[in-house]
Amino acid sequence: MAPQRSLHPQVAHGSVVIEVEGLSKIYRVADKQPGLSGTLKHFMRRRHRDVHAVSDISFSIVPGEMVGFLGANGAGKTTTLKMLCGLIHPSAGQVVVAGHQPQKRHPDFLRRITLVMGQKQQLLWDLPPMDSLRVNAAVYGISDRDAKRRISELSDLLELGEELTRPVRKLSLGQRMKAELLAALLHQPDVLFLDEPTLGLDVNAQARVRQFLADYNQRTGATMLLTSHYMADITALCPRVLLIHQGHLFHDGPLDRLASRLAPERHVRLELDAPVGAEAFAGLGRLDSCCDCEVNLRVQPDELTAVVAQLLERFEVRDLEVNDPPIDQLIGDLFRQGKV
Amino acid sequence: MRVFGLNRKIIRVLLGTEYAHMLEYRAEIALWALSGVLPFIMLSLWNGSDARDALGMDGVGLDRYFLSAFLVRQFSVVWMIYAFEEDALTGRLSPYLLQPLHPLWRYVASHLGEQLTRLPFAAVITAIFFLIQPKAFWVPSLGHFVLAWLATWMAFSIAFLLQSLIASLCFWSEKASALERLLFIPFLFLSGLLAPITAFPPFVRTFAQWTPFPYLIDFPARVLAEQPVDLLAGFAIQLAWIVLLLPLVLLLWRAGVRRYSAMGA
Numbered sequence: 047m048a049p050q051r052s053l054h055p056q057v058a059h060g061s062v063v064i065e066v067e068g069l070s071k072i073y074r075v076a077d078k079q080p081g082l083s084g085t086l087k088h089f090m091r092r093r094h095r096d097v098h099a100v101s102d103i104s105f106s107i108v109p110g111e112m113v114g115f116l117g118a119n120g121a122g123k124t125t126t127l128k129m130l131c132g133l134i135h136p137s138a139g140q141v142v143v144a145g146h147q148p149q150k151r152h153p154d155f156l157r158r159i160t161l162v163m164g165q166k167q168q169l170l171w172d173l174p175p176m177d178s179l180r181v182n183a184a185v186y187g188i189s190d191r192d193a194k195r196r197i198s199e200l201s202d203l204l205e206l207g208e209e210l211t212r213p214v215r216k217l218s219l220g221q222r223m224k225a226e227l228l229a230a231l232l233h234q235p236d237v238l239f240l241d242e243p244t245l246g247l248d249v250n251a252q253a254r255v256r257q258f259l260a261d262y263n264q265r266t267g268a269t270m271l272l273t274s275h276y277m278a279d280i281t282a283l284c285p286r287v288l289l290i291h292q293g294h295l296f297h298d299g300p301l302d303r304l305a306s307r308l309a310p311e312r313h314v315r316l317e318l319d320a321p322v323g324a325e326a327f328a329g330l331g332r333l334d335s336c337c338d339c340e341v342n343l344r345v346q347p348d349e350l351t352a353v354v355a356q357l358l359e360r361f362e363v364r365d366l367e368v369n370d371p372p373i374d375q376l377i378g379d380l381f382r383q384g385k386v
Numbered sequence: 387m388r389v390f391g392l393n394r395k396i397i398r399v400l401l402g403t404e405y406a407h408m409l410e411y412r413a414e415i416a417l418w419a420l421s422g423v424l425p426f427i428m429l430s431l432w433n434g435s436d437a438r439d440a441l442g443m444d445g446v447g448l449d450r451y452f453l454s455a456f457l458v459r460q461f462s463v464v465w466m467i468y469a470f471e472e473d474a475l476t477g478r479l480s481p482y483l484l485q486p487l488h489p490l491w492r493y494v495a496s497h498l499g500e501q502l503t504r505l506p507f508a509a510v511i512t513a514i515f516f517l518i519q520p521k522a523f524w525v526p527s528l529g530h531f532v533l534a535w536l537a538t539w540m541a542f543s544i545a546f547l548l549q550s551l552i553a554s555l556c557f558w559s560e561k562a563s564a565l566e567r568l569l570f571i572p573f574l575f576l577s578g579l580l581a582p583i584t585a586f587p588p589f590v591r592t593f594a595q596w597t598p599f600p601y602l603i604d605f606p607a608r609v610l611a612e613q614p615v616d617l618l619a620g621f622a623i624q625l626a627w628i629v630l631l632l633p634l635v636l637l638l639w640r641a642g643v644r645r646y647s648a649m650g651a
Contacts, residue, residue, distance in 0.1 A: 073647065128480075131484060132483075132484070133480055133483060133484065133646065134646060134647055135644050135645075149644075151483065151484070153486035156484055156485060156486045157486060159484070160484070161480070161481070161484055163477075163480070166477050166478070166480065166481070167478075167481075168478075168481035168482075170403070170407055172407060172410040172411075173403065173406055173407055173410070177403045177406060177407075178403075180399050180403065181399055181400060181403050182485070183399075184395045184396045184398075184399040184400065185396060185485050185486060185487045186485070186486065
């Protein structure tokens with residue numbers, strides 16, 4: 047299915063901070079069958095196959111945008127992020143980030159970006175975060191005064207205090223993640239690549255990290271491309287989402303448009319005064335369930351007004367709700383069913 | 387201003403931090419220092435052997451040579467491959483690659499921090515050696531000490547570059563440490579850890595001198611022990627190995643980074 051492009055008006059004016067055109071990444075991996083015979087065959091004649099981790103994706107991101115990157119495990123999200131920040135070289139296609147080709151890793155480029163990986167850390171494990179922050183300040187050429195001011199500002203925002211002088215190994219996962227964010231943002235990057243920044247955090251810590259990212263975007267106008275398995279991260283932070291599946295870009299646009307694309311029907315939940323048989327709902331949309339007094343229907347958006355009017359007219363309705371299905375459920379269903 | 391990506395502040399902060407980091411492993415480093423007593427074992431073997439005369443050194447000379455070999459080894463030991471391999475395989479290398487500082491400098495700083503942590507342990511072992519062998523006690527002249535320090539530092543540089551060259555193969559093979567084990571055998575025999583190079587037959591000596599190994603232990607140890615050695619030739623060959631290896635490391639690194647798949651990250 048062709049990706050649905052939704053170019054921001056600024057793209058046309060050239061003020062694009064991330065431009066990706068026909069980007070692909072192919073990994074060559076060893077292909078070994080299980081068991082002794084597979085091992086012997088593999089030893090005698092090694093076979094490889096190409097894995098298309100990312101296939102011909104294109105999109106643009108303008109300065110200050112917060113874009114969510116969705117996809118199941120192995121969909122190609124992290125590979126794309128790695129190519130955008132210059133960690134790995136693309137097999138094909140063009141990438142320009144902040145006016146640079148990321149794979150060249152020019153020092154000016156590296157000063158403008160950061161990559162935060164929820165499951166990996168850059169802080170020295172046995173030392174307090176402050177030691178790693180001092181190293182980062184020196185490496186990025188930040189003066190002692192500026193470094194002190196920035197650490198103070200960011201630690202206030204992140205609600206970090208004495209944790210900065212405690213060994214990293216003694217910090218909780220949430221505290222560690224916040225310290226990682228501080229280390230990654232000390233040089234005030236324009237472009238943030240965030241790979242599962244709330245992974246493993248409890249609900250409160252997730253909310254604090256989300257709030258921090260939103261504040262940071264407001265204060266600095268930084269551009270963010272964020273992957274997360276927590277839909278709450280995406281819905282709270284990202285007006286626009288990219289959905290990638292098996293290396294292909296499936297959707298590029300607002301989250302609600304993705305929802306309507308994935309599930310064009312609306313959910314109608316009825317609570318009736320008295321039980322009614324399922325046959326009574328014939329011609330009133332698709333019946334999901336009819337149990338005692340509770341009825342769930344799916345209705346096409348253009349028929350919704352008429353169907354609701356008929357329901358109210360025909361039945362004694364105690365309560366009626368019209369909802370969109372939860373986006374995470376839709377995406378989960380989509381990946382499970384392999385509909386993409 | 388930065389030279390090779392470094393300035394005074396980066397050097398100061400990086401070394402200070404890595405020293406603090408290594409101090410956290412002081413017990414482990416003390417054990418590493420103790421595990422480097424191979425030269426003393428060899429000394430006792432040679433002292434009890436009739437073949438000692440073939441080494442061309444008297445008893446005190448041999449004591450000083452092996453003590454110097456121990457000290458040179460303590461301050462030129464390199465474990466780059468193992469650290470790099472782990473970082474490359476677990477993805478810890480990734481954040482280093484995204485900072486405007488060549489990642490190799492971090493490994494250099496780690497080694498220097500570790501050497502500084504070793505210093506007191508090496509000093510204690512040296513003191514114990516002199517208590518056992520008081521006749522071997524000597525204090526090198528300032529000139530010899532400075533030259534020995536320089537030779538040891540250059541030996542460290544050669545060893546570091548050699549291991550970096552092999553470590554860069556991690557970008558291709560993922561298990562480059564196996565190759566290091568191949569290097570260890572010639573290093574053991576030809577570096578002077580088991581016996582001074584002069585003890586070997588002429589054709590082995592000639593062969594050894596075409597390799598970097600004698601310049602990793604034998605040459606700096608002789609300088610420290612104030613034994614006869616061609617200083618100019620020794621330093622020139624050390625420098626030549628550095629000049630040869632450095633561009634190779636940088637080229638292989640650049641090619642390898644293109645293949646980096648940021649595994650585990």
